[in-house]
Amino acid sequence: xxxxxxxxxxxxxxxxxxxxxxxxxxxxxxxxxxxxxxxxxxxxxxxxxxxxxxxxxxxxxxxxxxxxxxxxxxxxxxxxxxxxxxxxxxxxxxxxxxxxxxxxxxxxxxxxxxxxxxxxxxxxxxxxxxxxxxxxxxxxxxxxxxxxxxxxxxxxxxxxxxxxxxxxxxxxxxxxxxxxxxxxxxxxxxxxxxxxxxxxxxxxxxxx
Numbered sequence: 001x002x003x004x005x006x007x008x009x010x011x012x013x014x015x016x017x018x019x020x021x022x023x024x025x026x027x028x029x030x031x032x033x034x035x036x037x038x039x040x041x042x043x044x045x046x047x048x049x050x051x052x053x054x055x056x057x058x059x060x061x062x063x064x065x066x067x068x069x070x071x072x073x074x075x076x077x078x079x080x081x082x083x084x085x086x087x088x089x090x091x092x093x094x095x096x097x098x099x100x101x102x103x104x105x106x107x108x109x110x111x112x113x114x115x116x117x118x119x120x121x122x123x124x125x126x127x128x129x130x131x132x133x134x135x136x137x138x139x140x141x142x143x144x145x146x147x148x149x150x151x152x153x154x155x156x157x158x159x160x161x162x163x164x165x166x167x168x169x170x171x172x173x174x175x176x177x178x179x180x181x182x183x184x185x186x187x188x189x190x191x192x193x194x195x196x197x198x199x200x201x202x203x204x205x206x207x208x
Contacts, residue, residue: 012054013101015044015046015050015054016054016066016101017101018043018044018045019040019041019046019051019054019055019061020055020061020062020101020109022039022040022043022044022061023035023040023055023061023062024061024062024063024064024109024112024113026039026040027113027116027117028112028116032062032117032120035058035061036058037051037052037058040058040061054066057123059120059123060123062113062117062120063110063113063114063120063123063124064100064101064107064109064110065099065100065123065124065127066098066099066101067099067130068095068096068098068099068127068130068131068134069095069098069134070091070095070134070135070138071094071098074091074094074095075091075138077090078091078142080142080143080145080146080148080149081146081148084149084165085168085169085172085197086194086197088139088165088166088168088169089169089172089173089193089196089197090190090193091135091138091139091169092131092132092135092166092169092170092173093173093176093189093190093193095131095134095135096128096131096173097186098131099124099127099128099130099131107184108184110124111181111184132166132170135166135169136159136162136163136166137162139162139165139166140159140161140162143158143161143162144158149161171196171200172193172196172197172200173193173196175192175196175199175200176189176190176192176193176195176196177189177192179192179195179196180192
Protein backbone atom coordinates (compact mmCIF):
# COMPACT_ATOMS: atom_id res chain seq x y z
CA UNK A 1 0.00 0.00 0.00
CA UNK A 2 2.81 2.44 0.92
CA UNK A 3 4.48 1.76 -2.44
CA UNK A 4 1.18 2.45 -4.22
CA UNK A 5 0.80 5.73 -2.34
CA UNK A 6 4.38 6.65 -3.18
CA UNK A 7 3.78 6.03 -6.88
CA UNK A 8 0.56 8.03 -6.72
CA UNK A 9 2.30 10.92 -4.96
CA UNK A 10 5.12 10.85 -7.49
CA UNK A 11 2.67 10.87 -10.40
CA UNK A 12 0.81 13.79 -8.84
CA UNK A 13 4.07 15.71 -8.34
CA UNK A 14 5.06 15.06 -11.95
CA UNK A 15 1.70 16.30 -13.24
CA UNK A 16 1.88 19.38 -11.01
CA UNK A 17 5.36 20.16 -12.32
CA UNK A 18 4.32 19.65 -15.95
CA UNK A 19 1.39 22.04 -15.57
CA UNK A 20 3.48 24.67 -13.79
CA UNK A 21 6.41 24.50 -16.21
CA UNK A 22 4.06 24.74 -19.19
CA UNK A 23 2.17 27.72 -17.75
CA UNK A 24 5.23 29.61 -16.53
CA UNK A 25 7.19 28.82 -19.69
CA UNK A 26 4.40 30.15 -21.89
CA UNK A 27 4.12 33.30 -19.77
CA UNK A 28 7.85 33.97 -19.93
CA UNK A 29 8.31 33.06 -23.60
CA UNK A 30 5.09 34.31 -25.20
CA UNK A 31 3.32 36.50 -22.66
CA UNK A 32 0.85 36.05 -19.82
CA UNK A 33 -2.07 36.67 -22.16
CA UNK A 34 -1.12 33.55 -24.13
CA UNK A 35 -1.56 31.24 -21.13
CA UNK A 36 -4.85 29.31 -21.23
CA UNK A 37 -6.07 26.44 -19.11
CA UNK A 38 -6.86 24.35 -22.19
CA UNK A 39 -3.40 24.79 -23.70
CA UNK A 40 -1.55 24.17 -20.44
CA UNK A 41 -3.60 21.05 -19.71
CA UNK A 42 -3.05 19.70 -23.22
CA UNK A 43 0.68 20.35 -22.98
CA UNK A 44 0.81 18.39 -19.70
CA UNK A 45 -1.29 15.56 -21.11
CA UNK A 46 -4.32 16.04 -18.85
CA UNK A 47 -7.84 17.39 -19.24
CA UNK A 48 -8.84 20.96 -18.36
CA UNK A 49 -10.97 19.48 -15.59
CA UNK A 50 -7.90 17.73 -14.14
CA UNK A 51 -6.02 21.04 -14.26
CA UNK A 52 -8.30 22.38 -11.54
CA UNK A 53 -7.41 19.46 -9.27
CA UNK A 54 -3.94 21.03 -9.12
CA UNK A 55 -4.43 24.77 -9.48
CA UNK A 56 -7.26 27.15 -8.67
CA UNK A 57 -6.45 29.41 -11.62
CA UNK A 58 -4.04 29.84 -14.52
CA UNK A 59 -2.27 32.53 -12.47
CA UNK A 60 -1.54 30.00 -9.73
CA UNK A 61 -0.17 27.61 -12.34
CA UNK A 62 2.07 30.33 -13.78
CA UNK A 63 3.40 31.18 -10.33
CA UNK A 64 3.58 27.57 -9.20
CA UNK A 65 1.53 28.17 -6.06
CA UNK A 66 -0.14 25.46 -4.00
CA UNK A 67 -1.99 25.36 -0.70
CA UNK A 68 0.38 25.71 2.28
CA UNK A 69 0.41 23.13 5.05
CA UNK A 70 1.96 22.54 8.46
CA UNK A 71 3.62 19.14 8.53
CA UNK A 72 4.35 17.20 11.70
CA UNK A 73 8.07 17.29 10.95
CA UNK A 74 7.93 21.10 10.96
CA UNK A 75 6.63 21.04 14.53
CA UNK A 76 9.10 18.45 15.82
CA UNK A 77 11.60 21.06 17.04
CA UNK A 78 9.04 23.69 18.04
CA UNK A 79 9.82 24.63 21.65
CA UNK A 80 7.04 26.77 23.10
CA UNK A 81 8.95 27.22 26.37
CA UNK A 82 12.32 27.93 24.74
CA UNK A 83 13.29 30.59 22.19
CA UNK A 84 9.74 31.15 21.01
CA UNK A 85 10.56 33.82 18.44
CA UNK A 86 13.10 31.52 16.80
CA UNK A 87 10.64 28.62 16.80
CA UNK A 88 7.89 30.72 15.22
CA UNK A 89 10.25 32.28 12.66
CA UNK A 90 11.61 28.93 11.47
CA UNK A 91 8.10 27.47 11.38
CA UNK A 92 7.01 30.42 9.23
CA UNK A 93 9.96 29.78 6.94
CA UNK A 94 9.14 26.09 6.58
CA UNK A 95 5.43 26.63 5.93
CA UNK A 96 6.08 29.46 3.46
CA UNK A 97 8.24 27.13 1.39
CA UNK A 98 5.30 24.71 1.03
CA UNK A 99 3.45 27.11 -1.27
CA UNK A 100 6.02 26.26 -3.95
CA UNK A 101 6.03 22.77 -5.43
CA UNK A 102 9.07 20.56 -5.90
CA UNK A 103 9.60 21.92 -9.41
CA UNK A 104 10.35 25.35 -7.95
CA UNK A 105 11.23 24.60 -4.32
CA UNK A 106 13.23 27.79 -3.82
CA UNK A 107 10.69 29.96 -5.63
CA UNK A 108 13.19 31.15 -8.25
CA UNK A 109 10.84 30.70 -11.20
CA UNK A 110 8.03 32.36 -9.26
CA UNK A 111 10.24 35.39 -8.63
CA UNK A 112 11.19 35.51 -12.31
CA UNK A 113 7.53 35.54 -13.31
CA UNK A 114 6.64 38.23 -10.75
CA UNK A 115 9.57 40.35 -11.92
CA UNK A 116 8.10 40.19 -15.44
CA UNK A 117 4.48 40.51 -14.31
CA UNK A 118 4.36 42.43 -10.99
CA UNK A 119 0.57 42.48 -11.14
CA UNK A 120 0.69 38.83 -10.03
CA UNK A 121 2.29 39.77 -6.71
CA UNK A 122 -1.13 40.15 -5.10
CA UNK A 123 -1.87 36.47 -5.78
CA UNK A 124 1.28 35.32 -3.99
CA UNK A 125 0.42 37.64 -1.12
CA UNK A 126 -2.92 35.85 -0.74
CA UNK A 127 -1.02 32.62 -0.17
CA UNK A 128 1.26 34.29 2.38
CA UNK A 129 -1.87 35.33 4.29
CA UNK A 130 -2.89 31.66 4.34
CA UNK A 131 0.57 30.77 5.67
CA UNK A 132 0.26 33.33 8.45
CA UNK A 133 -3.14 31.99 9.50
CA UNK A 134 -1.95 28.38 9.54
CA UNK A 135 1.08 29.28 11.65
CA UNK A 136 -0.99 31.48 13.96
CA UNK A 137 -3.39 28.60 14.61
CA UNK A 138 -0.54 26.14 15.24
CA UNK A 139 1.27 28.53 17.59
CA UNK A 140 -1.91 29.44 19.49
CA UNK A 141 -2.63 25.75 20.07
CA UNK A 142 0.81 25.25 21.59
CA UNK A 143 0.65 28.43 23.65
CA UNK A 144 -2.61 27.21 25.18
CA UNK A 145 -0.85 24.01 26.27
CA UNK A 146 2.04 25.86 27.92
CA UNK A 147 1.94 26.81 31.58
CA UNK A 148 4.12 29.79 30.69
CA UNK A 149 1.84 31.17 27.98
CA UNK A 150 -1.63 29.77 28.69
CA UNK A 151 -2.44 32.91 30.66
CA UNK A 152 -1.98 35.77 28.22
CA UNK A 153 -1.36 39.38 29.29
CA UNK A 154 -4.46 41.09 30.65
CA UNK A 155 -6.93 41.99 27.93
CA UNK A 156 -5.48 39.52 25.42
CA UNK A 157 -5.76 35.81 24.65
CA UNK A 158 -3.37 33.22 23.24
CA UNK A 159 -4.65 33.91 19.73
CA UNK A 160 -3.61 37.56 20.10
CA UNK A 161 -0.17 36.53 21.36
CA UNK A 162 0.22 34.04 18.51
CA UNK A 163 -0.79 36.65 15.94
CA UNK A 164 1.76 39.15 17.29
CA UNK A 165 4.50 36.51 17.27
CA UNK A 166 3.71 35.65 13.65
CA UNK A 167 3.79 39.31 12.62
CA UNK A 168 7.17 39.82 14.33
CA UNK A 169 8.51 36.58 12.84
CA UNK A 170 7.28 37.72 9.45
CA UNK A 171 9.53 40.79 9.64
CA UNK A 172 12.59 38.59 10.22
CA UNK A 173 11.54 36.30 7.39
CA UNK A 174 11.12 39.18 4.94
CA UNK A 175 14.57 40.40 5.97
CA UNK A 176 16.01 36.94 5.24
CA UNK A 177 14.27 36.70 1.86
CA UNK A 178 15.56 40.12 0.81
CA UNK A 179 19.10 39.28 1.97
CA UNK A 180 19.19 36.07 -0.07
CA UNK A 181 17.56 37.21 -3.31
CA UNK A 182 20.58 36.15 -5.37
CA UNK A 183 20.89 32.73 -3.69
CA UNK A 184 17.54 31.81 -2.09
CA UNK A 185 18.19 28.28 -0.85
CA UNK A 186 16.69 26.76 2.28
CA UNK A 187 20.08 26.92 4.00
CA UNK A 188 20.93 30.50 3.03
CA UNK A 189 17.50 31.74 4.06
CA UNK A 190 17.66 29.90 7.38
CA UNK A 191 21.04 31.46 8.14
CA UNK A 192 19.82 34.92 7.15
CA UNK A 193 16.72 34.37 9.28
CA UNK A 194 18.87 33.76 12.36
CA UNK A 195 20.86 36.90 11.55
CA UNK A 196 17.65 38.88 11.15
CA UNK A 197 16.34 37.76 14.53
CA UNK A 198 19.62 38.68 16.20
CA UNK A 199 19.50 42.12 14.60
CA UNK A 200 15.88 42.58 15.68
CA UNK A 201 16.71 41.67 19.28
CA UNK A 202 19.59 44.15 19.32
CA UNK A 203 17.40 46.91 17.91
CA UNK A 204 14.63 46.23 20.42
CA UNK A 205 17.12 46.34 23.29
CA UNK A 206 18.11 49.83 22.18
CA UNK A 207 14.50 50.93 21.77
CA UNK A 208 12.92 49.51 24.93
